[in-house]
Amino acid sequence: MKNHKLVLAKRPDPTVSADIFQLVEDHVPSLAEGQFLVRNQYLSADPAMRGWVMDMPNYIPPVALGDVMRSFAVGEVIDSKHPGYAVGESVYGRFGWQEMAISNGSDVERKVDPDDAPLSANLHVLGMTGATAWFGLTEIGNPQAGETVVVSTAAGAVGSIVGQIAKARGCRTIGITGSDEKAARCLEEFGYDAVINYKTCEDLSTELAAACPDGVDVYFDNVSGPISDAVMSFFNVGARMTVCGVIGISPAHLNGPRVARTLLVKRARMQGFLIFDHMHRLSEAVEGLLPLYKAGKLKFSEEVYNGLEQAPVGLESLLAGTNQGKVLVKL
Numbered sequence: 001m002k003n004h005k006l007v008l009a010k011r012p013d014p015t016v017s018a019d020i021f022q023l024v025e026d027h028v029p030s031l032a033e034g035q036f037l038v039r040n041q042y043l044s045a046d047p048a049m050r051g052w053v054m055d056m057p058n059y060i061p062p063v064a065l066g067d068v069m070r071s072f073a074v075g076e077v078i079d080s081k082h083p084g085y086a087v088g089e090s091v092y093g094r095f096g097w098q099e100m101a102i103s104n105g106s107d108v109e110r111k112v113d114p115d116d117a118p119l120s121a122n123l124h125v126l127g128m129t130g131a132t133a134w135f136g137l138t139e140i141g142n143p144q145a146g147e148t149v150v151v152s153t154a155a156g157a158v159g160s161i162v163g164q165i166a167k168a169r170g171c172r173t174i175g176i177t178g179s180d181e182k183a184a185r186c187l188e189e190f191g192y193d194a195v196i197n198y199k200t201c202e203d204l205s206t207e208l209a210a211a212c213p214d215g216v217d218v219y220f221d222n223v224s225g226p227i228s229d230a231v232m233s234f235f236n237v238g239a240r241m242t243v244c245g246v247i248g249i250s251p252a253h254l255n256g257p258r259v260a261r262t263l264l265v266k267r268a269r270m271q272g273f274l275i276f277d278h279m280h281r282l283s284e285a286v287e288g289l290l291p292l293y294k295a296g297k298l299k300f301s302e303e304v305y306n307g308l309e310q311a312p313v314g315l316e317s318l319l320a321g322t323n324q325g326k327v328l329v330k331l
């Protein structure tokens, strides 16, 4: 049986572009005892991939040149020599940008029930991005009813879920995003009380003052950089900040205001969050998210690309910020 996969052919220099990946064809080897074969149905593209393809210190080693691109995927078991995985079962795991993946179960995050939600939802709302929103908001942000919660990249895969969980907990939710189209979706689909387009507004601080008359209690930060500097100046005493993403800064431009005085004066807490510390608790997040999803309180949008060869194009869109919703590849 043939397999097609996207391997990392070269490192970005420094921009991540589609041409760093190469489409390769090979054959699926026969299964050994304890292995099973997954036919991937949806692949994910995530901002973290920018770090995974660069040869720099990170929380995980970089993808090696010539290796299949690391990725979450959801697929169906089509052959099995593993007692725990039967043909026909659906699984969500780190199966890579390829059509077929051989697994021994160590890269499986969760078995998926196709009756719970569309398969693709397991790559966002009920998968890594949903769990990021769930744990990062509920355990670090700890939002209380009546508090003001600000979210950057508010219309994104993580941000849109954060906003909706906070809303369901009775908070005032303020989204910051980068286009009028995304801003409209924040208000109409994701239920934010107010939204700011940081690219077109004259002055972010003026807009934040108007949107957050009672200050900011929780800040879920997906970007870092000047947006976060502005939000932090509105922190209330006891504010909590989840540092989830740094897509707004490049490793070459890490300078900015010092935050120690804000943290001290406001007795605020700023904590880094990494979903990979929590993936073993994915089912716990799904238990929290699934009732919201089934009650229609978790809206999401997807930007779906068709065919393996389109995965790098989807990643480019994501890293350029032109994506509308979770970037997925349908095989």
Ligand SMILES: NC(=O)c1ccc[n+]([C@@H]2O[C@H](COP(=O)([O-])OP(=O)(O)OC[C@H]3O[C@@H](n4cnc5c(N)ncnc54)[C@H](OP(=O)(O)O)[C@@H]3O)[C@@H](O)[C@H]2O)c1
Binding pocket: 046, 047, 048, 128, 129, 132, 152, 153, 154, 155, 156, 157, 158, 159, 176, 177, 178, 179, 182, 222, 223, 243, 244, 245, 246, 247, 248, 249, 273, 274, 275, 276, 318, 319, 320, 321, 322, 323, 325, 326
């Ligand atoms: N810590 C963790 O464990 C963890 C897990 C998952 C994701 N994350 C992080 O969370 C953030 C959101 O991830 P996501 O999957 O939900 O992606 P996403 O928000 O759906 O897509 C990325 C968005 O980032 C925004 N953006 C901000 N500054 C940008 C810049 N300089 N260049 C390009 N885009 C920029 C764009 O939205 P706007 O137009 O609104 O600016 C873009 O659409 C990312 O920073 C990601 O690395 C962290």
